[in-house]
Amino acid sequence: MTPLSATAVGKRYRDRWAVRDCSFTLPEGKVVALIGPNGAGKSTLLRMAAGLVRPTTGELRTFGAPVRGRIHPDVSFLAQDRPLHRDLTVRELERFCAAMNDRWSTDRVHEVLGLLADVDLDAKVGTLSGGVVTQVAIAMALGRLPRLLLLDEPLADLDPLARDETLRIIMTEVAERETTVVMSSHLLADLREVCDHVLLVDDGLVQVDGDIEEVLARHRILVGPPTGESTVEGTLVSATRTQRQSTLLVRDAGPVPEGWADSEPDLESLAMGYLRASRERRASARRR
Amino acid sequence: MIWTSWRLQRLQLLTLLGMLVVGAAAIVLLRSNMVDTITSTGLAQCVTQDVKDCTASEAMTDFRAAWSNLFYLGQAAILGLPALVGVFIGAPLFARELEQGTHVLAFTQSVSRTRWMVSKLVVALVPAVIVLAVLQYLVWWWLSSAGALGPLNNGPYNAINFSIAHASPVGYALFAFALGTFLGVVSRRTLVAMTAGLAAFIAMRFALSAVVDRFAPTQRMETTGDKSLGVETDGSLVLGRGWLDAAGLPVPEDRARTLIQACKAPTGAKPSQEEFLACLPRSGLAKRYAYYIPESQAWQVHLVDLAVFGVLAGLLLVGTAWALRRQS
The missing domain is CATH 3.40.50.300 (P-loop containing nucleotide triphosphate hydrolases)
Structure with missing residues (x-):
């Protein structure tokens, strides 16, 4: 039950x-x-x-x-x-x-x-x-x-x-x-x-719900040049950008494009990605 | 459940027990001391007869000077105990749990909130009421052995005597306790519940003291204007009085006053008592009447008092249960 x-x-x-x-x-x-x-x-x-x-x-x-x-x-x-x-x-x-x-x-x-x-x-x-x-x-x-x-x-x-x-x-x-x-x-x-x-x-909402192994396997962390973000397939959860590189947390990512490094996130970076994303959503909602 | 409630209330319950032991011992000693004084100063016959007939007036003055403060103290103890029950037992009962969050521990066990509440209420309230009743009985026993020499001479409707007699103190204690618990649950603050509870209790006691008489069964008496009603002096509680005209209808108070004034000084010269009394029925003041409760019926007023405060206490406890069920 x-x-x-x-x-x-x-x-x-x-x-x-x-x-x-x-x-x-x-x-x-x-x-x-x-x-x-x-x-x-x-x-x-x-x-x-x-x-x-x-x-x-x-x-x-x-x-x-x-x-x-x-x-x-x-x-x-x-x-x-x-x-x-x-x-x-x-x-x-x-x-x-x-x-x-x-x-x-x-x-x-x-x-x-x-x-x-x-x-x-x-x-x-x-x-x-x-x-x-x-x-x-x-x-x-x-x-x-x-x-x-x-x-x-x-x-x-x-x-x-x-x-x-x-x-x-x-x-x-x-x-x-x-x-x-x-x-x-x-x-x-x-x-x-x-x-x-x-x-x-x-923010009062369920953002992720699932078996940890499955959830982690569904997500990728992609690191690559800041100019090439459009080549990445999948749902972008959140991104941190510096002048030299972008770090993206992507759900259901497609094949890794040229010039990008890819790894499976750990629980901490997954959680961080989602929390950063919802914080940004809240901040932009407040600006509007 | 009883053990858990007892364990959490241990300090208050032991304090109550201490009060009972110390209070009872003090009263028993005071009383025997007082009885000795009465016998040795030859005041024994003044205890039972009317003060006016007491021949040993010097001894009586000395006795009163020596004992009246102690009598007041005894009365004040019974007068104040219900308020103390409300402030120190009722108010912190739930407020302390809510303040410290320990109600969460109780609410996440398998007993229902209502059962938890009832067991706490019973363990806190029953001993308090028993201690109050015992001390009240002892004080009454002490005061009544002073008889006419003590405060009971003022009659059962004297404000203090009434408040410390029969079922009234228990009614006040129930009310003060329920008020404390209710304010404790609503405010979730012990100190707020204690102070607000005390203030509200005192205010309600004053506000309701006049109301209670109205619900008690009264008697009516009529006499002709030349006779005294007698109820003013025999210890009865007079709730209303006035004059009736020849048709038996009440005369408004200010009109009656004008008529009496007119009879007192009809032509400037002071009339004799007979002339004055004869003038009254001529002016339209045929009879006097009074609504009153005789001294012997005081117990009925006490029962009404208990009912009024008891019903209020019941409502407040229902409110407490309701507020606790909504508590998170």
């Missing part, structure tokens, strides 16, 4: 659309990278999927059921600001979450916390470092034994070691329980290692 789908979802805050006309269907058992610049609507999208925010238009479905004001029992959500009760100890927090759920696995929480470098169960959450708080929050999210895990910036405040540990926990979860994971992040290099599906959102 489709873990998460959206049909024409939009969310307006006063006079600004945070998300506009978003439609997508996520495949099951994949790790989905939700990428986009700050303010692109990533958080809003995840919060709508978790039943925290009601869409202004359209509808989201988790496991086939429309999201209406509450989270699906098979979905877990990690909020960006890690809203844990700061004056509870980790053990008390675990008891708190257990009491609030019909299905709960204390073993799973302890297993996850055990994987992490010495989390003191009797320390108050407020005394823990930002990274450990995130890891505790992920452990609590996994205690619900979700089939869809929504993570809003799970790696944002982690040092490289903690980031590695956290990614390992998520990957183990995916491997053992075939959980579908949606994670938003700026850290594209880290995402590339673990994600197999990309959902690129900017």
Whole structure:
């Protein structure tokens, strides 16, 4: 069953659309990278999927059921600001979450916390470092034994070691329980290692949606003389131009013309290309 | 669920318990101290009889000088407790969660928002009401053993006595609590909810104190102009009075005043009392009437008071639930 789908979802805050006309269907058992610049609507999208925010238009479905004001029992959500009760100890927090759920696995929480470098169960959450708080929050999210895990910036405040540990926990979860994971992040290099599906959102719109390998294979980066751009076939996504050369991101490119060098983009340059393009569109719309 | 709500409310609940223990001990000690004083100064008979008949007037003056401030303190505690319940228990209950974002944790677990809200409300409200009721009972027990020597002598309709008796304090506490939670959810700011809640509570208490009497069942009494109605002095609550003409219709107030004035000084010379009383029916002031609630019916007014504030509290709690469901 489709873990998460959206049909024409939009969310307006006063006079600004945070998300506009978003439609997508996520495949099951994949790790989905939700990428986009700050303010692109990533958080809003995840919060709508978790039943925290009601869409202004359209509808989201988790496991086939429309999201209406509450989270699906098979979905877990990690909020960006890690809203844990700061004056509870980790053990008390675990008891708190257990009491609030019909299905709960204390073993799973302890297993996850055990994987992490010495989390003191009797320390108050407020005394823990930002990274450990995130890891505790992920452990609590996994205690619900979700089939869809929504993570809003799970790696944002982690040092490289903690980031590695956290990614390992998520990957183990995916491997053992075939959980579908949606994670938003700026850290594209880290995402590339673990994600197999990309959902690129900017300006409230879905710009790219697809399997990472396929998406990357469909795009080329072409570097060549600034005068010869007309010889390039395919859909131009974005371009950076200097006096001496042009660098183009092209979708569905044709044969490489004379004098041009061609390579497959990595996730980072692909994302950069799309984000640059939408920024230029916005800038020119504002000029008009 | 009960445990989670208790754990998050622990500080307030322990404070309440502390208040109960300290307050109860203080009242019990004060009362026994006071009873000793009454017995040793020979005031015992003044407790039950009318103050005017109390012969030990010097001892009574001393007693009042020594105890009246303490009585006020006891009354003020019960008068202020509902406001404290609203400010320190009602207002932060949801506002703190919304302010710190921890409601998101609760909203993304499997219990419904309404169940979460109800469990928090029950754990916060029930102990507060119990503590209030116990302290109120103890204060009343203390004040009533001072009898006519204490503030209860002012009658049940005295503004302070009324506010601290019967079901009224519970009604005020429910209202203050619901007002605090509602403002907390709407404003999402603890401090705003606390201050605005306190101000709104005090304003509503003043505004509604006059309204409540109107809903209470009243009695009507009529006498001829030469007799006193008696309700002014027997502790009843008089809600309206005036004069009736020979046909039994009420005489407008300013006209009645002019007529009485005319009877008082018909020709410049001051009339005797008999002449004055005889003048009244001749001028068209045949009878006096009054609407009143007797002292013994005070409990009915308290129940109306509880109903008014209870209904408002209920509406505010429904509003709180509605606002929480819309919360993101």
